[in-house]
Amino acid sequence: MGALNDDVYPRYLYDSSMTDRRVTKQVHDNVHGNIYLDPLSLKFVDTEQFQRLRDLKQLGLTYLVYPGAVHSRFEHSLGVYWLAGETIHKINIDQGSELGIDKFDIQTVKLAGLLHDVGHGPFSHLFEKEFLPKVLNNNKWSHEEMSLKMIDFLVDEHNIEIGSDVQKKVKEMIVAGSEDTSSTSLKEKRFLYDIVANGRNGIDVDKFDYIVRDSRACGLTSSFRFDRPLDTMRVIGDEICYRAKEYLTMHKLFSSRADLHRTVYTHAKVKAIELMFVDALTKANNHLDILSCIDDPAEYWKLDDSIMKQIETSKSEELKESRDLILRIRRRDLYQFCNEFIVPKDQLEYFKDVSPQDIICSQKSGDSLKEEDIVVSNVKIDMTRGRKNPLESINFFKDYVSEEKFPIRDERISLLLPECYQDKIVRVYCKKPEKVGIVSDAFENFQVKNYGMKTQVHGTPQKKRQRK
DSSP states (O other): HHHHHHHHSOOOOOOOHHHHTTTTTEEEETTEEEEEHHHHHHHHHHHHHGGGGSSBTGGGGGGGGGGTOOOOOHHHHHHHHHHHHHHHHOOOOOOOHHHTOOHHHHHHHHHHHHHHHOOOOOTTTIIIIIIIIHHHHTOOOOOHHHHHHHHHHHHHHOOOOOHHHHHHHHHHHTTTTTHHHHHHTSSSTGGGTTTTOOOSOOOOHHHHHHHHHHHTTTTOOOOOOOOHHHHOOOEEEEEEEGGGGOOOOOHHHHHHHHIIIHHHHHHHHHHHHHHHHHHHHHHHHHHGGGGTTOOOOOTTTSSSTHHHHHHHOOOOOOGGHHHHHHHHHHOOOOOOEEEEEEOGGGGGGGGGOOOOHHTTTTOOTTTOOGGGGGEEEEEEEEEESSTOOOOGOOOESTTOOOOOOOOGGGTTOOSSOOOOEEEEEEEEEESSGGGGGHHHHHHHHHHHHSSSSSOTOOOSSSOHHHHH
Protein backbone atom coordinates (compact mmCIF):
# COMPACT_ATOMS: atom_id res chain seq x y z
CA MET A 1 0.00 0.00 0.00
CA GLY A 2 1.55 3.31 -1.04
CA ALA A 3 1.28 6.74 0.48
CA LEU A 4 -2.11 8.37 0.53
CA ASN A 5 -2.38 10.41 -2.65
CA ASP A 6 -3.86 13.83 -3.26
CA ASP A 7 -6.99 12.37 -4.86
CA VAL A 8 -8.20 10.98 -1.53
CA TYR A 9 -6.30 13.15 0.93
CA PRO A 10 -6.66 16.89 0.29
CA ARG A 11 -3.60 19.04 0.97
CA TYR A 12 -3.83 22.59 2.18
CA LEU A 13 -0.42 23.94 1.17
CA TYR A 14 -1.22 27.56 0.50
CA ASP A 15 1.43 29.04 2.77
CA SER A 16 4.38 30.06 0.60
CA SER A 17 6.88 29.24 3.35
CA MET A 18 5.71 25.61 3.16
CA THR A 19 6.26 25.16 -0.57
CA ASP A 20 9.27 27.40 -1.27
CA ARG A 21 11.99 24.85 -2.01
CA ARG A 22 14.68 27.38 -1.24
CA VAL A 23 13.86 27.27 2.47
CA THR A 24 12.15 23.90 3.01
CA LYS A 25 13.41 20.35 3.04
CA GLN A 26 11.36 17.62 1.41
CA VAL A 27 11.11 14.20 3.05
CA HIS A 28 9.10 11.35 1.57
CA ASP A 29 6.92 9.47 4.02
CA ASN A 30 5.19 6.18 3.26
CA VAL A 31 1.92 7.37 4.82
CA HIS A 32 1.64 11.03 3.85
CA GLY A 33 3.81 11.27 0.76
CA ASN A 34 6.03 14.35 0.57
CA ILE A 35 6.51 16.21 3.85
CA TYR A 36 8.02 19.70 3.80
CA LEU A 37 10.03 20.80 6.82
CA ASP A 38 10.12 24.55 7.42
CA PRO A 39 13.42 26.19 8.46
CA LEU A 40 12.74 26.45 12.20
CA SER A 41 11.46 22.87 12.45
CA LEU A 42 14.49 21.67 10.51
CA LYS A 43 16.80 23.17 13.13
CA PHE A 44 15.24 20.84 15.70
CA VAL A 45 15.24 17.82 13.37
CA ASP A 46 18.92 18.22 12.55
CA THR A 47 20.08 17.59 16.10
CA GLU A 48 21.43 14.38 17.56
CA GLN A 49 18.69 14.48 20.21
CA PHE A 50 15.87 14.47 17.66
CA GLN A 51 17.69 12.00 15.39
CA ARG A 52 17.72 9.66 18.41
CA LEU A 53 14.04 9.01 17.64
CA ARG A 54 15.21 6.92 14.67
CA ASP A 55 16.52 4.44 17.24
CA LEU A 56 13.22 4.14 19.11
CA LYS A 57 10.77 1.72 17.53
CA GLN A 58 7.29 3.19 17.60
CA LEU A 59 5.82 -0.07 18.93
CA GLY A 60 8.75 -1.24 21.00
CA LEU A 61 9.10 -5.03 21.10
CA THR A 62 5.96 -5.63 19.03
CA TYR A 63 8.15 -6.39 15.99
CA LEU A 64 9.02 -9.73 17.64
CA VAL A 65 5.41 -10.77 16.94
CA TYR A 66 4.53 -8.49 14.00
CA PRO A 67 7.76 -8.44 11.93
CA GLY A 68 6.72 -5.32 9.99
CA ALA A 69 6.37 -3.17 13.11
CA VAL A 70 9.87 -1.68 12.85
CA HIS A 71 8.85 1.92 12.15
CA SER A 72 10.27 4.55 14.45
CA ARG A 73 9.25 7.50 16.61
CA PHE A 74 11.12 9.64 14.09
CA GLU A 75 8.77 8.99 11.20
CA HIS A 76 5.72 9.21 13.49
CA SER A 77 6.90 12.61 14.73
CA LEU A 78 7.31 13.86 11.16
CA GLY A 79 3.81 12.54 10.39
CA VAL A 80 2.25 14.36 13.34
CA TYR A 81 4.13 17.53 12.37
CA TRP A 82 2.69 17.28 8.87
CA LEU A 83 -0.88 16.59 9.98
CA ALA A 84 -0.71 19.39 12.54
CA GLY A 85 0.34 21.74 9.76
CA GLU A 86 -2.39 20.47 7.45
CA THR A 87 -4.99 20.97 10.18
CA ILE A 88 -4.07 24.54 11.05
CA HIS A 89 -3.74 25.47 7.37
CA LYS A 90 -7.21 24.06 6.65
CA ILE A 91 -8.73 26.03 9.53
CA ASN A 92 -6.83 29.13 8.42
CA ILE A 93 -8.18 28.86 4.87
CA ASP A 94 -11.77 28.47 6.04
CA GLN A 95 -11.87 30.72 9.11
CA GLY A 96 -8.49 32.41 9.49
CA SER A 97 -9.77 35.98 9.40
CA GLU A 98 -12.57 35.44 11.92
CA LEU A 99 -10.38 33.42 14.29
CA GLY A 100 -7.35 35.68 14.04
CA ILE A 101 -4.94 32.89 13.08
CA ASP A 102 -1.43 34.18 12.38
CA LYS A 103 2.03 32.81 11.55
CA PHE A 104 2.77 32.48 15.26
CA ASP A 105 -0.17 30.07 15.67
CA ILE A 106 0.81 28.05 12.60
CA GLN A 107 4.43 27.70 13.71
CA THR A 108 3.62 26.70 17.29
CA VAL A 109 1.09 24.05 16.25
CA LYS A 110 3.55 22.50 13.80
CA LEU A 111 6.40 22.50 16.31
CA ALA A 112 4.16 20.91 18.96
CA GLY A 113 3.40 18.11 16.50
CA LEU A 114 7.08 17.67 15.67
CA LEU A 115 8.36 17.65 19.26
CA HIS A 116 5.52 15.94 21.14
CA ASP A 117 7.47 12.66 21.46
CA VAL A 118 11.04 13.98 21.69
CA GLY A 119 11.13 12.87 25.34
CA HIS A 120 9.91 9.33 24.70
CA GLY A 121 11.76 6.46 26.32
CA PRO A 122 12.95 3.16 24.81
CA PHE A 123 10.56 0.38 23.84
CA SER A 124 7.44 2.49 23.39
CA HIS A 125 5.32 2.80 26.56
CA LEU A 126 6.97 -0.21 28.23
CA PHE A 127 9.69 2.03 29.69
CA GLU A 128 7.26 4.53 31.18
CA LYS A 129 4.28 2.37 32.12
CA GLU A 130 5.89 -0.96 33.09
CA PHE A 131 9.57 -0.53 33.98
CA LEU A 132 9.78 2.81 35.77
CA PRO A 133 6.85 2.14 38.16
CA LYS A 134 8.73 -0.95 39.39
CA VAL A 135 11.92 0.93 40.21
CA LEU A 136 10.78 4.47 41.03
CA ASN A 137 8.75 3.67 44.16
CA ASN A 138 5.62 5.37 42.84
CA ASN A 139 7.39 8.59 41.81
CA LYS A 140 5.65 9.79 38.67
CA TRP A 141 7.53 10.26 35.40
CA SER A 142 6.06 10.96 31.97
CA HIS A 143 7.52 11.26 28.50
CA GLU A 144 5.45 14.43 28.00
CA GLU A 145 7.23 16.15 30.88
CA MET A 146 10.58 14.93 29.57
CA SER A 147 9.66 16.33 26.15
CA LEU A 148 9.31 19.76 27.77
CA LYS A 149 12.75 19.45 29.36
CA MET A 150 14.22 18.20 26.10
CA ILE A 151 12.82 21.19 24.18
CA ASP A 152 14.50 23.60 26.59
CA PHE A 153 17.72 21.61 26.33
CA LEU A 154 17.62 21.61 22.51
CA VAL A 155 17.11 25.35 22.34
CA ASP A 156 20.00 26.05 24.73
CA GLU A 157 22.38 23.37 23.46
CA HIS A 158 22.02 24.24 19.78
CA ASN A 159 21.37 27.97 20.12
CA ILE A 160 18.09 27.65 18.24
CA GLU A 161 16.61 31.09 17.66
CA ILE A 162 13.04 30.74 18.84
CA GLY A 163 10.95 33.28 20.69
CA SER A 164 10.30 32.54 24.34
CA ASP A 165 6.57 32.95 23.70
CA VAL A 166 6.70 30.34 20.91
CA GLN A 167 8.69 27.95 23.10
CA LYS A 168 6.27 28.38 25.99
CA LYS A 169 3.17 27.80 23.87
CA VAL A 170 4.64 24.74 22.14
CA LYS A 171 5.26 23.15 25.53
CA GLU A 172 1.74 23.98 26.69
CA MET A 173 0.27 22.31 23.60
CA ILE A 174 2.27 19.13 24.15
CA VAL A 175 0.89 18.54 27.64
CA ALA A 176 -2.64 19.79 26.85
CA GLY A 177 -3.90 16.22 26.46
CA SER A 178 -2.68 15.09 29.88
CA GLU A 179 -3.81 18.15 31.83
CA ASP A 180 -7.18 18.94 33.32
CA THR A 181 -9.09 20.59 30.47
CA SER A 182 -10.08 23.42 32.81
CA SER A 183 -6.42 24.49 32.97
CA THR A 184 -6.42 25.30 29.27
CA SER A 185 -10.00 26.47 28.93
CA LEU A 186 -9.09 30.06 29.70
CA LYS A 187 -6.27 30.24 27.17
CA GLU A 188 -6.64 32.36 24.08
CA LYS A 189 -7.54 30.36 20.94
CA ARG A 190 -8.25 27.25 22.99
CA PHE A 191 -8.97 25.26 19.82
CA LEU A 192 -5.27 25.33 18.90
CA TYR A 193 -4.52 23.14 21.93
CA ASP A 194 -6.84 20.42 20.60
CA ILE A 195 -4.87 19.77 17.41
CA VAL A 196 -1.86 17.76 18.67
CA ALA A 197 -2.88 16.50 22.13
CA ASN A 198 -6.60 16.87 22.71
CA GLY A 199 -7.60 16.65 26.36
CA ARG A 200 -11.11 17.81 25.57
CA ASN A 201 -12.38 14.86 23.52
CA GLY A 202 -9.36 12.81 22.45
CA ILE A 203 -9.50 13.63 18.72
CA ASP A 204 -6.03 14.77 17.64
CA VAL A 205 -3.52 14.33 14.83
CA ASP A 206 -1.29 12.16 17.03
CA LYS A 207 -3.98 9.46 16.89
CA PHE A 208 -4.65 10.12 13.21
CA ASP A 209 -1.05 9.28 12.40
CA TYR A 210 -0.36 6.32 14.65
CA ILE A 211 -3.62 4.52 13.87
CA VAL A 212 -2.90 4.55 10.14
CA ARG A 213 0.87 4.05 10.48
CA ASP A 214 0.70 1.22 13.05
CA SER A 215 -2.09 -0.59 11.17
CA ARG A 216 -0.11 -0.48 7.95
CA ALA A 217 3.13 -1.64 9.57
CA CYS A 218 1.39 -4.62 11.19
CA GLY A 219 -0.38 -5.61 7.97
CA LEU A 220 -3.82 -4.73 9.32
CA THR A 221 -6.63 -2.93 7.56
CA SER A 222 -8.12 0.08 9.32
CA SER A 223 -11.52 1.43 8.35
CA PHE A 224 -10.65 4.85 9.76
CA ARG A 225 -9.60 7.60 7.34
CA PHE A 226 -8.35 10.88 8.73
CA ASP A 227 -9.04 12.83 5.53
CA ARG A 228 -12.76 12.98 6.36
CA PRO A 229 -12.52 14.75 9.75
CA LEU A 230 -9.75 16.99 8.40
CA ASP A 231 -11.94 18.06 5.50
CA THR A 232 -15.15 18.65 7.47
CA MET A 233 -13.99 20.22 10.73
CA ARG A 234 -14.98 23.72 11.76
CA VAL A 235 -14.22 25.87 14.82
CA ILE A 236 -17.36 26.92 16.66
CA GLY A 237 -17.21 28.57 20.07
CA ASP A 238 -13.41 28.12 20.30
CA GLU A 239 -13.76 24.36 19.79
CA ILE A 240 -13.04 22.14 16.79
CA CYS A 241 -16.36 20.56 15.81
CA TYR A 242 -17.28 18.07 13.09
CA ARG A 243 -20.15 17.77 10.67
CA ALA A 244 -22.93 15.60 12.06
CA LYS A 245 -22.73 13.31 9.02
CA GLU A 246 -19.24 12.26 10.20
CA TYR A 247 -20.45 10.75 13.49
CA LEU A 248 -19.65 7.19 12.43
CA THR A 249 -16.26 8.31 11.08
CA MET A 250 -15.38 9.60 14.53
CA HIS A 251 -16.66 6.38 16.06
CA LYS A 252 -14.28 4.48 13.76
CA LEU A 253 -11.39 6.54 15.10
CA PHE A 254 -11.98 5.28 18.63
CA SER A 255 -12.95 1.75 17.65
CA SER A 256 -9.85 1.44 15.43
CA ARG A 257 -7.69 2.56 18.32
CA ALA A 258 -9.34 -0.02 20.61
CA ASP A 259 -8.83 -2.73 17.95
CA LEU A 260 -5.12 -1.90 17.76
CA HIS A 261 -4.85 -2.16 21.53
CA ARG A 262 -6.55 -5.55 21.51
CA THR A 263 -4.83 -7.12 18.50
CA VAL A 264 -1.39 -5.46 18.60
CA TYR A 265 -0.41 -3.41 21.64
CA THR A 266 -1.76 -5.90 24.21
CA HIS A 267 -1.45 -9.07 22.13
CA ALA A 268 -0.91 -11.96 24.59
CA LYS A 269 2.49 -12.90 23.15
CA VAL A 270 3.60 -9.27 22.86
CA LYS A 271 2.79 -8.86 26.54
CA ALA A 272 4.70 -12.03 27.44
CA ILE A 273 7.79 -10.65 25.72
CA GLU A 274 7.35 -7.25 27.35
CA LEU A 275 6.93 -8.78 30.80
CA MET A 276 10.15 -10.73 30.34
CA PHE A 277 12.07 -7.69 29.16
CA VAL A 278 10.76 -5.58 32.04
CA ASP A 279 12.14 -8.22 34.38
CA ALA A 280 15.44 -8.09 32.48
CA LEU A 281 15.60 -4.28 32.71
CA THR A 282 14.70 -4.34 36.40
CA LYS A 283 17.48 -6.81 37.17
CA ALA A 284 19.93 -4.72 35.11
CA ASN A 285 18.90 -1.36 36.56
CA ASN A 286 21.41 -1.09 39.38
CA HIS A 287 24.36 -2.14 37.22
CA LEU A 288 23.45 0.12 34.30
CA ASP A 289 22.23 2.93 36.58
CA ILE A 290 19.36 3.70 34.23
CA LEU A 291 17.57 5.94 36.72
CA SER A 292 20.47 8.37 36.89
CA CYS A 293 19.63 9.78 33.45
CA ILE A 294 15.84 9.95 33.37
CA ASP A 295 15.64 13.54 34.64
CA ASP A 296 18.68 14.95 32.82
CA PRO A 297 18.13 15.66 29.11
CA ALA A 298 21.89 15.82 28.50
CA GLU A 299 22.16 12.15 29.50
CA TYR A 300 18.65 10.94 28.74
CA TRP A 301 18.93 11.40 24.97
CA LYS A 302 21.66 8.72 24.93
CA LEU A 303 19.12 6.12 26.08
CA ASP A 304 17.43 4.18 23.27
CA ASP A 305 16.43 0.68 22.17
CA SER A 306 20.09 -0.37 21.87
CA ILE A 307 20.07 -1.04 25.61
CA MET A 308 18.71 -4.51 24.80
CA LYS A 309 21.76 -5.35 22.69
CA GLN A 310 24.01 -3.76 25.32
CA ILE A 311 22.69 -6.20 27.94
CA GLU A 312 22.65 -9.14 25.55
CA THR A 313 26.31 -8.79 24.53
CA SER A 314 27.71 -7.77 27.90
CA LYS A 315 30.05 -10.18 29.69
CA SER A 316 29.34 -8.66 33.08
CA GLU A 317 28.37 -11.20 35.71
CA GLU A 318 25.95 -8.64 37.19
CA LEU A 319 23.90 -8.80 33.98
CA LYS A 320 23.75 -12.60 33.71
CA GLU A 321 20.11 -12.91 34.83
CA SER A 322 19.09 -10.18 32.41
CA ARG A 323 21.08 -11.80 29.59
CA ASP A 324 19.44 -15.14 30.27
CA LEU A 325 15.96 -13.58 30.03
CA ILE A 326 16.79 -11.90 26.71
CA LEU A 327 18.22 -15.20 25.45
CA ARG A 328 14.92 -16.86 26.34
CA ILE A 329 13.10 -14.19 24.32
CA ARG A 330 15.39 -14.78 21.34
CA ARG A 331 14.84 -18.53 21.54
CA ARG A 332 11.08 -18.10 22.01
CA ASP A 333 11.16 -19.69 25.45
CA LEU A 334 8.61 -17.19 26.70
CA TYR A 335 6.65 -16.90 29.90
CA GLN A 336 3.80 -19.36 29.32
CA PHE A 337 0.38 -17.81 28.84
CA CYS A 338 -2.01 -19.79 31.05
CA ASN A 339 -5.37 -18.15 30.49
CA GLU A 340 -7.33 -14.92 30.73
CA PHE A 341 -10.74 -13.68 31.68
CA ILE A 342 -12.68 -10.52 30.95
CA VAL A 343 -13.97 -8.74 34.04
CA PRO A 344 -17.80 -8.86 34.02
CA LYS A 345 -19.50 -5.59 33.12
CA ASP A 346 -21.16 -5.22 36.51
CA GLN A 347 -17.77 -5.57 38.24
CA LEU A 348 -15.86 -2.96 36.22
CA GLU A 349 -16.48 -0.02 38.52
CA TYR A 350 -15.16 -1.71 41.64
CA PHE A 351 -12.54 -3.97 40.11
CA LYS A 352 -9.09 -4.00 41.66
CA ASP A 353 -6.06 -5.29 39.79
CA VAL A 354 -5.30 -8.95 40.37
CA SER A 355 -1.87 -9.70 41.85
CA PRO A 356 0.28 -12.86 41.84
CA GLN A 357 -0.51 -13.18 45.55
CA ASP A 358 -4.22 -13.45 44.70
CA ILE A 359 -3.47 -16.46 42.49
CA ILE A 360 -1.18 -18.06 45.08
CA CYS A 361 -3.91 -17.82 47.71
CA SER A 362 -6.19 -19.79 45.37
CA GLN A 363 -3.87 -22.74 44.78
CA LYS A 364 -4.88 -26.24 45.85
CA SER A 365 -3.66 -27.74 49.08
CA GLY A 366 -0.24 -29.30 48.58
CA ASP A 367 0.78 -27.04 45.70
CA SER A 368 3.85 -24.88 46.16
CA LEU A 369 3.46 -21.76 44.05
CA LYS A 370 5.59 -18.75 44.91
CA GLU A 371 5.22 -15.15 43.80
CA GLU A 372 8.27 -15.42 41.53
CA ASP A 373 6.53 -18.22 39.58
CA ILE A 374 3.69 -16.02 38.34
CA VAL A 375 3.17 -12.76 36.53
CA VAL A 376 -0.23 -11.16 36.14
CA SER A 377 -1.04 -8.65 33.41
CA ASN A 378 -4.07 -6.45 34.08
CA VAL A 379 -5.00 -5.09 30.66
CA LYS A 380 -7.35 -2.16 30.18
CA ILE A 381 -8.74 -1.43 26.72
CA ASP A 382 -11.08 1.50 26.24
CA MET A 383 -11.98 4.21 23.76
CA THR A 384 -9.98 6.96 25.57
CA ARG A 385 -12.66 7.82 28.16
CA GLY A 386 -12.70 4.79 30.44
CA ARG A 387 -16.20 3.38 30.73
CA LYS A 388 -17.72 6.47 29.09
CA ASN A 389 -18.61 6.97 25.46
CA PRO A 390 -15.91 9.30 24.05
CA LEU A 391 -18.30 10.64 21.42
CA GLU A 392 -20.35 12.31 24.14
CA SER A 393 -17.47 14.79 24.51
CA ILE A 394 -17.56 15.79 20.83
CA ASN A 395 -19.64 18.60 19.45
CA PHE A 396 -21.04 18.50 15.93
CA PHE A 397 -22.68 20.97 13.55
CA LYS A 398 -25.40 20.51 10.95
CA ASP A 399 -23.95 22.33 7.94
CA TYR A 400 -21.36 24.96 7.06
CA VAL A 401 -23.69 27.91 7.48
CA SER A 402 -24.68 26.85 10.99
CA GLU A 403 -23.04 28.42 14.06
CA GLU A 404 -24.69 26.01 16.49
CA LYS A 405 -22.78 23.08 17.98
CA PHE A 406 -24.35 20.11 19.71
CA PRO A 407 -23.58 16.60 20.97
CA ILE A 408 -25.20 13.51 19.43
CA ARG A 409 -26.34 10.48 21.37
CA ASP A 410 -25.58 7.01 20.03
CA GLU A 411 -29.19 5.92 19.78
CA ARG A 412 -29.90 8.69 17.29
CA ILE A 413 -27.35 7.12 14.92
CA SER A 414 -27.60 3.36 15.30
CA LEU A 415 -28.73 0.75 17.80
CA LEU A 416 -25.77 -1.41 16.76
CA LEU A 417 -23.21 0.78 18.54
CA PRO A 418 -21.77 -0.58 21.83
CA GLU A 419 -23.30 -0.03 25.24
CA CYS A 420 -20.03 -0.59 27.09
CA TYR A 421 -16.81 1.22 26.25
CA GLN A 422 -14.18 -0.57 28.29
CA ASP A 423 -12.71 -4.04 28.70
CA LYS A 424 -10.56 -5.14 31.59
CA ILE A 425 -8.75 -8.38 30.95
CA VAL A 426 -6.76 -10.36 33.49
CA ARG A 427 -4.03 -12.53 32.00
CA VAL A 428 -1.86 -14.92 33.97
CA TYR A 429 1.55 -16.14 32.83
CA CYS A 430 3.81 -18.77 34.34
CA LYS A 431 7.55 -18.13 34.39
CA LYS A 432 8.48 -21.78 34.87
CA PRO A 433 7.28 -24.36 32.31
CA GLU A 434 6.98 -27.14 34.86
CA LYS A 435 4.41 -25.17 36.88
CA VAL A 436 2.04 -24.16 34.06
CA GLY A 437 -0.63 -26.66 35.09
CA ILE A 438 -0.54 -25.66 38.75
CA VAL A 439 -0.78 -21.94 37.88
CA SER A 440 -3.68 -22.61 35.51
CA ASP A 441 -5.58 -24.54 38.19
CA ALA A 442 -4.99 -21.79 40.75
CA PHE A 443 -6.21 -19.15 38.28
CA GLU A 444 -9.40 -21.13 37.65
CA ASN A 445 -9.95 -21.46 41.40
CA PHE A 446 -9.49 -17.72 41.76
CA GLN A 447 -12.19 -17.05 39.15
CA VAL A 448 -14.65 -19.47 40.72
CA LYS A 449 -14.05 -18.00 44.18
CA ASN A 450 -14.46 -14.39 43.05
CA TYR A 451 -16.89 -14.60 40.12
CA GLY A 452 -18.60 -17.94 40.51
CA MET A 453 -17.32 -19.19 37.16
CA LYS A 454 -14.19 -20.09 35.28
CA THR A 455 -13.12 -19.38 31.73
CA GLN A 456 -11.15 -21.36 29.21
CA VAL A 457 -10.75 -18.70 26.57
CA HIS A 458 -7.81 -20.42 24.94
CA GLY A 459 -8.52 -24.02 25.91
CA THR A 460 -6.37 -26.10 28.24
CA PRO A 461 -2.76 -25.14 28.82
CA GLN A 462 -0.25 -26.48 26.32
CA LYS A 463 1.80 -28.21 28.98
CA LYS A 464 0.21 -30.74 31.27
CA ARG A 465 0.19 -30.42 35.00
CA GLN A 466 3.28 -32.10 36.37
CA ARG A 467 3.61 -33.67 39.78
CA LYS A 468 6.28 -35.81 41.27
